[in-house]
Amino acid sequence: MTDLALGIRSGWMQRSxxxxxxxxxxxxxxxVRIDGVGKSFGQNPVLRGIDLEIRTGEFVAVVGHSGxxxxxxxxxxxxxxxxxxxxxxxxxxxxxxxxPATRIMFQDARLLPWRRVLDNVxxxxxxxGWRDEAxxxxxxxxxxxxxxxxPSTLSGGQRQRVAxxxxxxxxxxxxxxxEPLGALDALTRLEMQALIEEVWQVERFTALLVTxxxxxxxxLADRVVVLEQGRIGAIWDVPLPRPRHRAAAExxxxxxxxxxxxxxxx
Amino acid sequence: xxxxxxxxxxxxxxxxxxxxWQIGASSGLISERILPAPSEVALxxxxxxxxxxxxxxxxxxxxxxxxxxxIGGGIGFALGILNGTSDAASRLLDSTLQMLRTIPxxxxxxxxxxxxxxxxxxxxxxxxxxxxxxxxxNTYHGVRTVDAGLIEMAKIYGLGxxxxxxxxxxxxxxxxxxxxxxxxxxxxxxxLIVAETISASSGIGYMTMNAREFLQTDIxxxxxxxxxxxxxxxxxxxxxxxxxxxxxxxxxxxxxxR
Numbered sequence: 001m002t003d004l005a006l007g008i009r010s011g012w013m014q015r016s017x018x019x020x021x022x023x024x025x026x027x028x029x030x031x032v033r034i035d036g037v038g039k040s041f042g043q044n045p046v047l048r049g050i051d052l053e054i055r056t057g058e059f060v061a062v063v064g065h066s067g068x069x070x071x072x073x074x075x076x077x078x079x080x081x082x083x084x085x086x087x088x089x090x091x092x093x094x095x096x097x098x099x100p101a102t103r104i105m106f107q108d109a110r111l112l113p114w115r116r117v118l119d120n121v122x123x124x125x126x127x128x129g130w131r132d133e134a135x136x137x138x139x140x141x142x143x144x145x146x147x148x149x150x151p152s153t154l155s156g157g158q159r160q161r162v163a164x165x166x167x168x169x170x171x172x173x174x175x176x177x178x179e180p181l182g183a184l185d186a187l188t189r190l191e192m193q194a195l196i197e198e199v200w201q202v203e204r205f206t207a208l209l210v211t212x213x214x215x216x217x218x219x220l221a222d223r224v225v226v227l228e229q230g231r232i233g234a235i236w237d238v239p240l241p242r243p244r245h246r247a248a249a250e251x252x253x254x255x256x257x258x259x260x261x262x263x264x265x266x
Numbered sequence: 267x268x269x270x271x272x273x274x275x276x277x278x279x280x281x282x283x284x285x286x287w288q289i290g291a292s293s294g295l296i297s298e299r300i301l302p303a304p305s306e307v308a309l310x311x312x313x314x315x316x317x318x319x320x321x322x323x324x325x326x327x328x329x330x331x332x333x334x335x336x337i338g339g340g341i342g343f344a345l346g347i348l349n350g351t352s353d354a355a356s357r358l359l360d361s362t363l364q365m366l367r368t369i370p371x372x373x374x375x376x377x378x379x380x381x382x383x384x385x386x387x388x389x390x391x392x393x394x395x396x397x398x399x400x401x402x403x404n405t406y407h408g409v410r411t412v413d414a415g416l417i418e419m420a421k422i423y424g425l426g427x428x429x430x431x432x433x434x435x436x437x438x439x440x441x442x443x444x445x446x447x448x449x450x451x452x453x454x455x456x457x458l459i460v461a462e463t464i465s466a467s468s469g470i471g472y473m474t475m476n477a478r479e480f481l482q483t484d485i486x487x488x489x490x491x492x493x494x495x496x497x498x499x500x501x502x503x504x505x506x507x508x509x510x511x512x513x514x515x516x517x518x519x520x521x522x523x524r
Contacts (some may be wrong), residue, residue, distance in 0.1 A: 080418065103422070110419040112345035114437040114514040123433070150514045166423070
């Protein structure tokens with residue numbers, strides 16, 4: 001919908017003729033299949049018997065109490081840890097280490113404090129076009145004027161925008177979001193949620209969001225997975241049209257149902 | 267004007283002390299043999315620098331200091347990086363190094379004289395040993411305490427071993443390494459002063475000890491002042507390095523545009 005409005009922020013576009021992030025194929029997301037996955041740390045089972053399929057370009061949110069294993073699930077999908085049992089396949093292929101198609105946004109932005117913002121966005125990029133690519137990615141998150149500052153001068157929300165730009169620059173096919181908005185104030189959160197949704201709609205990557213915030217999950221996701229003590233407790237479809245209004249009645253109903261499910265079992 | 271005031275005020279007290287010292291010395295209140303007048307010291311500086319003797323001695327001392335620091339600091343840095351990045355190396359080497367650290371390096375002087383005589387090697391060795399430990403410890407500590415989240419992020423973003431080291435580990439350890447360097451530069455001069463005072467045939471320490479035999483207190487004081495200035499210069503160098511290398515760090519940002 002607002003694809004054009006996203007990339008075009010006056011200043012940078014006039015400076016360079018390169019279009020912001022060359023438009024990706026209509027559906028560039030990866031499909032994910034999780035089969036009977038379990039993970040234990042020592043004697044401690046954290047995840048048990050997880051079965052989940054994520055379609056190409058789908059936005060899935062995982063909610064649950066602290067320690068329910070949702071971050072562990074995300075780390076397995078990112079290849080940061082390996083499953084104790086079961087298998088994970090991406091696009092039908094066996095999972096091997098962290099693939100370049102997968103990117104993560106962490107709760108803390110994890111920017112290199114000794115690199116200026118532009119260099120942070122371009123981390124791991126090579127080749128002659130990296131500056132333009134990095135500028136384009138920054139422009140997409142609305143921070144092209146911050147390219148040359150140190151990360152320590154940015155606000156929390158701006159840092160997460162830079163982290164998002166850094167993830168987007170390589171056109172990920174699978175974006176993992178580990179409570180990336182958890183530390184932000186309420187207004188910045190809403191802005192970032194809108195930004196993530198817009199970017200997702202343009203790039204059509206597959207997204208997995210781990211969050212405490214049921215409203216955030218219902219606002220963004222096609223499906224909401226509730227994790228309870230390492231197992232999938234329930235899955236809700238969220239068949240609402242986008243953009244979703246916070247005040248929509250159906251949205252409130254779904255939120256209330258999920259919340260009551262979560263609160264029943266402490 | 268305000269600016270001028272703030273830069274001048276810290277110098278008022280030292281200036282006053284020098285003036286009092288001068289008055290005390292020239293009025294005979296302070297004996298020449300105990301403390302010569304500042305003007306005498308300045309005169310000694312003038313005579314010795316005109317004959318070139320002073321600069322030769324400073325050059326020799328400076329060379330020893332820098333040479334020893336490069337050797338000791340280089341080895342300390344290399345071992346700190348090695349032990350910081352490799353668990354196997356750390357397990358093998360660190361406890362031994364920590365044991366050696368407890369030996370005060372100046373206590374080794376008799377042994378060092380037996381090993382090397384009183385030649386250049388003895389002084390280089392002592393300075394190198396003195397500089398080694400602060401650099402090693404701080405490099406090791408710096409590498410070990412680099413934010414694990416950043417390393418994880420860099421791996422996800424496809425940085426190889428060398429890029430990971432250059433982009434993440436080294437800059438992350440740098441604040442700690444520079445603290446080590448600053449400390450090491452102080453130790454460097456102290457070690458050199460002791461070594462040169464005990465045994466030398468050139469250098470500032472030699473100049474001072476030689477002057478003592480002839481009761482030339484003005485040259486002795488000059489030697490002390492020069493040591494102080496060299497030490498201060500070393501410290502300034504470290505501070506400048508910190509400002510330059512750590513411009514990204516909010517604590518070190520000096521006049522950097524946002």
